[in-house]
Amino acid sequence: MRTTRVFTALAAAGLLALAGCGDGGGATGGSGPGGIKPPKIDKLASLGAGEGQVNIVAWAGYVENGSTDPKVDWVTGFEKETGCKVNVKVAGTSDEMVTLMKTGDYDVVSASGDASLRLIYGGEVAPVNTDLIANYKDVFDGLKLKQWNSVDGVAYGIPHGRGANVLMYRTDKVTPAPTSWSAVFDANSPYQGKVTAYDSPIYIADAALYLMKHQPELGIKNPYALDDKQFAAAVDLLKKQNELIGEYWSDYTKEVQAFKSGNSVVGTAWQVIVNLAKADGAPVEAVLPEEGATGWSDTWMVSAKAKHPNCGYLWMNHIIAPAANAAVAEWFGEAPANKLACDQTADKNHCTTFHAADEAYFDKVWFWSTPVEQCLDGRTDVKCKDYAAWTQAWTTIKG
Amino acid sequence: MTALSTLDRPAGEDSIPARGPVRRLSSWLHRHRGARLAGLLSAPLLWLLVAYLGSLAVLFVSALWTVNSFTGDLVREPTFANFRTILTEAVYRTVTLRSLGVAAAVTVIDVLIALPMAFFMAKVASPRSRRLLVIAILTPLWASYLVKAYAWRVMLANGGPVDWLFGGAGNGPGYGLVATVLVLSYLWLPYMILPIYAGLERLPDSLLEASADLGARGGRTVRSVVLPMIVPSVIAGSIFTFSLSLGDYITVQIVGGKTQLIGNLVYANIGAANNLPFSAALATIPVLIMVGYLVAVRRSGALEEL
Numbered sequence: 001m002r003t004t005r006v007f008t009a010l011a012a013a014g015l016l017a018l019a020g021c022g023d024g025g026g027a028t029g030g031s032g033p034g035g036i037k038p039p040k041i042d043k044l045a046s047l048g049a050g051e052g053q054v055n056i057v058a059w060a061g062y063v064e065n066g067s068t069d070p071k072v073d074w075v076t077g078f079e080k081e082t083g084c085k086v087n088v089k090v091a092g093t094s095d096e097m098v099t100l101m102k103t104g105d106y107d108v109v110s111a112s113g114d115a116s117l118r119l120i121y122g123g124e125v126a127p128v129n130t131d132l133i134a135n136y137k138d139v140f141d142g143l144k145l146k147q148w149n150s151v152d153g154v155a156y157g158i159p160h161g162r163g164a165n166v167l168m169y170r171t172d173k174v175t176p177a178p179t180s181w182s183a184v185f186d187a188n189s190p191y192q193g194k195v196t197a198y199d200s201p202i203y204i205a206d207a208a209l210y211l212m213k214h215q216p217e218l219g220i221k222n223p224y225a226l227d228d229k230q231f232a233a234a235v236d237l238l239k240k241q242n243e244l245i246g247e248y249w250s251d252y253t254k255e256v257q258a259f260k261s262g263n264s265v266v267g268t269a270w271q272v273i274v275n276l277a278k279a280d281g282a283p284v285e286a287v288l289p290e291e292g293a294t295g296w297s298d299t300w301m302v303s304a305k306a307k308h309p310n311c312g313y314l315w316m317n318h319i320i321a322p323a324a325n326a327a328v329a330e331w332f333g334e335a336p337a338n339k340l341a342c343d344q345t346a347d348k349n350h351c352t353t354f355h356a357a358d359e360a361y362f363d364k365v366w367f368w369s370t371p372v373e374q375c376l377d378g379r380t381d382v383k384c385k386d387y388a389a390w391t392q393a394w395t396t397i398k399g
Numbered sequence: 400m401t402a403l404s405t406l407d408r409p410a411g412e413d414s415i416p417a418r419g420p421v422r423r424l425s426s427w428l429h430r431h432r433g434a435r436l437a438g439l440l441s442a443p444l445l446w447l448l449v450a451y452l453g454s455l456a457v458l459f460v461s462a463l464w465t466v467n468s469f470t471g472d473l474v475r476e477p478t479f480a481n482f483r484t485i486l487t488e489a490v491y492r493t494v495t496l497r498s499l500g501v502a503a504a505v506t507v508i509d510v511l512i513a514l515p516m517a518f519f520m521a522k523v524a525s526p527r528s529r530r531l532l533v534i535a536i537l538t539p540l541w542a543s544y545l546v547k548a549y550a551w552r553v554m555l556a557n558g559g560p561v562d563w564l565f566g567g568a569g570n571g572p573g574y575g576l577v578a579t580v581l582v583l584s585y586l587w588l589p590y591m592i593l594p595i596y597a598g599l600e601r602l603p604d605s606l607l608e609a610s611a612d613l614g615a616r617g618g619r620t621v622r623s624v625v626l627p628m629i630v631p632s633v634i635a636g637s638i639f640t641f642s643l644s645l646g647d648y649i650t651v652q653i654v655g656g657k658t659q660l661i662g663n664l665v666y667a668n669i670g671a672a673n674n675l676p677f678s679a680a681l682a683t684i685p686v687l688i689m690v691g692y693l694v695a696v697r698r699s700g701a702l703e704e705l
Contacts, residue, residue: 201667247574247656254552254653261556263574388466388674391667396490398659 038151039123041304047132047313053085054311057100057109059298061332062160062319063088072331074324082318084311101125104305107312110160111301113148113368120156125301127154133317138338142359148367149299157299158316161325161334163354164295164365165198165206166286168269168277170259181210181289183266185241192244196258196267199248201387201394202368205294206268207234207241209366213291222377223294224369231385231393238397248398252276259284271354272333288355292364329354455686462679473676481680491664495684498660501580501651502644506637508584509591513636517592518625521599522607533596536589544586548653551582555654574656582654583644590639598632599625634696641692645685661685 056063063086066073075086089106091097094115101109101124111119119125130136136158143149143159150156169178174191184195185207197203208223211233218230226234246264249255252273258264260282269277274286300316302309318324320337326344329336335356336342342351355361369376375384385393428435463477485491520532539547554560555578558568565571572578602625610620648662661684668678 242657245657250652257552257556261558262568263557388677391674392484392488392677395494395659395664395667396488398657399490399493 038120039304041123041126043127043129044132044302044309044313045129048310050082050084050311050314051308052083052311053087054108054308054315055106056086056088056315057091057097057106058088059110059112060090062110062328063090064328064331072327074319074327078315078318078324082311082314084308084314086315098122098124101303104303107303107306107308108315109301109303110298111157112298113296113370116148116157116299116301117151119301120151123304125156126304126306127156128158128302128316129313130155130158132313133158133320135317135320135322135338138322138340139320140337140339140357140359142362143297143337146297146367148297148369149301157301158320159337160298160300160320161329161332161337162295162297162362162365162367163270163272163334164288164293164362165268166271166274166293167289168259168267168274168284168286170262170265171283171285173262173265177285177287178266179287179290181206181291182214183289184244184268185210185237187240187243189244191265193246194263194265195241195244195246196255196264197241197245197248198268199250201390202294203268204231204234204238204390204393204397205366205368205371207237209294210291211237221379222375223366224371225376225379225384226371227375227379227382227384231389235393235397239399242397242399256280256282270333275333275353288361288364292366295362295365295367297367326350329356458679458682458686461676462683464676466674466676481677484677485680485684491681491684494659494661494664497576497658498645498662498685499688501576501583501660502641504580505583505587505644506591506640508580509588509640510633510637512584512588513591513595514633517595517599520592520596521602522604536592536596539586540589544649547586548582548650551578551585552653555581574654576655576658578654578656579651579658579660582650583647584640586650587640587643590643591633591636594632594636594639595629598629598635602628631699634699638693638696642685642689645688 061068063075064072065075065086065088075088079085089100091100094112097109097111097115098118100106101119102122109115109119109125111125116125139159143162145153145155146159149159167178167181167183169183171177173194174183183189183191184197189195198206204226205223208220208226208230211218211230212220212223215233218233220226220230247258249258249264249267252270255264255267255269255273256277259277260280269286271286274284277284300319302312302316306312319328320341322338322340322344325336325338325341326346328334329341330345330347330350333354335354336345336351339357342356345351347353351357371385371387371390373383373386375382428438461473462481463479465474465476465478465480516536520529520536524532552574555571555574556562557573559571562568562571572581606624606628607620610624615623646662648660648666651658651660651663661681665678665681668674668681
């Protein structure tokens, strides 16, 4: 699922730009390009009785009622407790999520960074009254009121979890242990043919992040906001990297197997992949390199046309409750949003492994955003490359 | 009402009272030959026109559209921008040629393996073992494509069985173009064996005997009698292996290392970029190649063998 959602994350032509512009120039008042404001939608004032059911659009693995694995169930208890029957529609892509939310048939959605602002500016989701979500106070501050879940200080969702794209390496083959992304970008790498990279245009941001630190004269401020010159530099770096690459991965089982067999010895990964590879007996470790890293974060949002808003709020409160949040985080392999969830995980080291409480760690993480023409870093004097351009460039990079 | 009596009765002079709606309908259909034909053919025709040709037409039309990069909405204004990109950017030419090369290599390999195999099945093996062999050829088709591709990924892994065959870790082909051709050849082999087997089964044994009686040795018989008669079958098989390889993107994703084929480009532009028009433009490349191929082999009689 991580695979699809990733593809998607990218997929959607997002409105992140909007938020970006908001950061840069508050002068026009609105936060969108040309001062666009999201449509005025009232948030739920008070919580009423449950309506008997709730319709949810979610990523696979986020709403489990024991049908996938009898041990994995945080839905049945919720249904009994609240009387809200949970109907879930698993979406494969962010685009699909947005389309489904436009039908008005769904109450709640687990949107990723790129879909969320499209939903907000499209008027599909309502602001969230966080006072009605008892567990919201326990959410890590590092996840609240961020670019992808709020506009002008108004919360539009409840943070679900987050993760970084780390640098994984074989401890027996890669010495000394890498501390920098140079391990995958240096043209003189001794690991030629054994380097792996994430197979998606969004990976161009990883190159931009590297250039941010190693070629400061390019003036990259945000790896998702690249003008022509910066973009060309990143593409150039990736074309050189292509010589080192053994294979690109987009499917995590594929990467685990490649590291286990030694076809790949160094490259990007998610923490969950590192854990799976270790569980499989592969001698691997992962670091967050000194340059920082890219990453991802999801948010639960409530539809502006919700027919079951009360059950929707109950669900959002439930899914970030310590026990449920811990269960999802472990099943899915991510850092939970709720700080109390860390005491409830079956693996007591889960939060440490995934750096859940480590804000210094996530300060170095640039969460995925969809690149759009309106530069995300607030520049208005240049046009940035949009996601379609990124995709076509990715084709050229792979050759 | 017997068939005979209705046949004898002139149309329009229905003297037998219709007893139920079904009976009435059937006698009405009997009298109206055109309606009968329409009823019989409308479903397949609809299928052909709407589902098949219709979707192809939509593909071509949407290739002329573009996508608004800000909203992700389709812009339905005809432009050749997508085709211009494909024709001017060198990478699309490279990938097209690479895909053609892979499809051709897979086809050749499959023909080389299938010919002796099919000949043995059709002409040498006993009827009993022939049946078993057909089943053996068909069994791989029952297993999921993905399972087979991933199994090959394990076999081709560093230090895996294929490496071992070549004498040690790292000696095998690893992941890449060679691995892609190898796995695709394996996957599509049944589609080559079966048409050739069917063609050889129709080849009368008496021809082989006549050839022998005229003094031809084995090789000569194969060259002068067998091969000319099964060329259409081979081409029929090649249409399968060629078009399936040309459109594939999963195998190359699994064992292709960093290789990309046309299918991967189509997938990347739909899945990640939400750029359906550009994908449609890319997808016309294999369509055109296959149309060209079919036109070229039309005269060989291969299409009757499909």
